[in-house]
Amino acid sequence: MDLFVFGALLVGGMAAGISGMLFQPGDWYKALRKPTWTPAPIVFPIVWTTLYVLMALAGSWVAGRPGADAALALMAAQLAVNVLWTPLFFGLHRVRIGLGVIGLLWLLVLTMIIVFWRIDWLSGLILVPYILWLTLAAALNFMVVRLNPFIVPIDPSQLRVGESGGR
Amino acid sequence: MDLFVFGALLVGGMAAGISGMLFQPGDWYKALRKPTWTPAPIVFPIVWTTLYVLMALAGSWVAGRPGADAALALMAAQLAVNVLWTPLFFGLHRVRIGLGVIGLLWLLVLTMIIVFWRIDWLSGLILVPYILWLTLAAALNFMVVRLNPFIVPIDPSQLRVGESGGR
Numbered sequence: 001m002d003l004f005v006f007g008a009l010l011v012g013g014m015a016a017g018i019s020g021m022l023f024q025p026g027d028w029y030k031a032l033r034k035p036t037w038t039p040a041p042i043v044f045p046i047v048w049t050t051l052y053v054l055m056a057l058a059g060s061w062v063a064g065r066p067g068a069d070a071a072l073a074l075m076a077a078q079l080a081v082n083v084l085w086t087p088l089f090f091g092l093h094r095v096r097i098g099l100g101v102i103g104l105l106w107l108l109v110l111t112m113i114i115v116f117w118r119i120d121w122l123s124g125l126i127l128v129p130y131i132l133w134l135t136l137a138a139a140l141n142f143m144v145v146r147l148n149p150f151i152v153p154i155d156p157s158q159l160r161v162g163e164s165g166g167r
Numbered sequence: 168m169d170l171f172v173f174g175a176l177l178v179g180g181m182a183a184g185i186s187g188m189l190f191q192p193g194d195w196y197k198a199l200r201k202p203t204w205t206p207a208p209i210v211f212p213i214v215w216t217t218l219y220v221l222m223a224l225a226g227s228w229v230a231g232r233p234g235a236d237a238a239l240a241l242m243a244a245q246l247a248v249n250v251l252w253t254p255l256f257f258g259l260h261r262v263r264i265g266l267g268v269i270g271l272l273w274l275l276v277l278t279m280i281i282v283f284w285r286i287d288w289l290s291g292l293i294l295v296p297y298i299l300w301l302t303l304a305a306a307l308n309f310m311v312v313r314l315n316p317f318i319v320p321i322d323p324s325q326l327r328v329g330e331s332g333g334r
Binding site: 009018028079081083091097101 | 169171172175176178179180182183185186189190193195226230231235236237239240241242243244246247248249250251254255257258259260261264268271275321322323
């Protein structure tokens with residue numbers, strides 16, 4: 001286990017976590033029509049925190065082995081796309097673009113798991129919960145798009161200085 | 168040059184680019200008081216695109232060399248933090264948290280450049296424009312905070328379904 005790689009990837013996961021903390025689902029999300037199998041809001045931060053730790057762990061396990069460069073480059077790509085999704089969905093209410101982004105993320109993570117698995121199967125295995133959760137999240141995003149055809153995206157650039165988008 | 172690493176890191180840079188495209192500076196940013204040395208808006212996308220390509224290039228050059236794992240893990244961390252800044256600043260108008268995030272980003276990138284330089288000095292060198300630009304961006308963020316004490320952050324969760332933050 002490479003502690004430096006673990007720490008660095010944890011910082012990356014933290015960035016995604018901060019994104020989730022600042023772009024909270026609030027009244028907007030509550031008012032959306034959602035499928036019956038939608039997890040309770042409290043579940044999301046717990047699951048995501050666990051997943052970010054597992055990603056950092058997997059990265060630290062493959063570090064130093066042949067092929068780790070490709071694995072960590074994929075880690076960088078998927079982490080960046082992961083951070084992007086939350087502001088698009090909860091920040092701009094751009095649920096359709098969000099669906100495209102989560103689709104790309106799913107493909108990146110699938111590729112990443114295959115690359116990790118080939119280097120060290122255990123590192124690949126601890127990333128499986130991530131893609132399972134992403135599958136659920138993508139399905140939820142899809143259902144939000146289907147069930148709520150009238151979502152208007154936010155244009156934050158149109159708000160003035162000293163004018164809040166909230167109440 | 169590792170083409171797979173190059174491509175993967177380019178996807179990561181693309182995520183940051185999309186973030187910049189969707190969270191555009193508009194009337195809000197225009198109305199802010201900014202220092203005289205603020206670059207014209209058109210400069211930003213050109214510079215950032217160049218920087219993301221340079222990052223991917225640097226990563227693809229160190230790939231396969233001893234120490235590349237630490238370098239690429241730092242790349243993952245800084246890319247994730249980079250994607251986070253734009254939605255915070257332009258999306259939520261959270262210019263103070265943005266300043267903290269860009270400070271963290273600056274430190275990560277400095278560390279990354281040192282790690283890259285030790286592996287292959289040319290890879291480190293092509294990342295120097297990135298930290299110079301970040302220094303300017305951080306100074307600009309700092310001046311926006313100082314010159315505009317009355318910025319009200321947006322709370323996107325308080326907007327309703329079908330209600331836009333714009334006009």
